[in-house]
Amino acid sequence: KPSDPTMTGKTQTSNVTNKNDPKSLNSRVFIGNLNTAIVKKGDIEAIFAKYGKIVGCSVHKGYAFVQYMSERHARAAVAGENARIIAGQPL
Numbered sequence: 001k002p003s004d005p006t007m008t009g010k011t012q013t014s015n016v017t018n019k020n021d022p023k024s025l026n027s028r029v030f031i032g033n034l035n036t037a038i039v040k041k042g043d044i045e046a047i048f049a050k051y052g053k054i055v056g057c058s059v060h061k062g063y064a065f066v067q068y069m070s071e072r073h074a075r076a077a078v079a080g081e082n083a084r085i086i087a088g089q090p091l
Helices: 022-026 041-051 071-081
Strands: 028-031 054-060 063-068
Touching: 022 028, 022 071, 028 071, 041 054, 041 063, 041 071, 063 071
Parallel strands: none
Antiparallel strands: 028 063, 054 063
């Protein structure tokens, strides 16, 4: 049975970004002022994946959360993407 070609090379991240254990809290990034009419989950993952392994990503109206494996990755993402312009709005 052939594998699903639509998933080739893609990893499915969870939508769960609300765990309350300290390790999860410290490795989560809040992305505010996000134009979610234009920017989708896949776009966010593509932008933030370069900082480390994303284990969860949830998109809401006007904001999103990215959950990383480690706090170090989350801190790097914040440092690298803060105030970046995406879809005409600074994060």
